[in-house]
Amino acid sequence: MEKLHLHAGLYKELQSRLKKGDVMDRYSRLLGKFSRNKSEAKLAQQLNKSVKAPEANANGTSGYLIKEGKNAxxxxxxxxxxxxxL
Known part of the structure; x- marks a missing residue:
């Protein structure tokens, strides 16, 4: 009888926590963190793809030719x- 009473108390405690959302908050926090990391990684990948490499070996050189500025x-x-x- 005593065990049944303890289980009923734990069950009521669990039900009250579920209603408050304490138990489910850890999942929403993990999913939110995963989603933020995924979107940041996607943005970083897009930025890396959009960077244009300098033109090497242009005009017969084997280096990078500066086109603007005082060192043009x-x-x-x-x-x-x-x-x-060789």
Whole structure:
């Protein structure tokens, strides 16, 4: 009889928590966190895809040609290989 009374008390406690939403909050919190992480990852992926790479090996150079600014026309990282090392 005593066990039945304890189970009934636990059952009532669980029912009251379910009505308040305490038990389900952990799921909504986890789902919300997952959703935010997923959307942030998607945004980061879109931003990475939209970045354009600088034009390398343009106009016969083996580096990046600066097009604007005070250093316009200069070639950065001009790669040369020594003929003796080939």
């Amino acid at each position: 026309g200069k070639v950065l990282k001009h790669l040369k290989t020594d003929k003796n090392k």
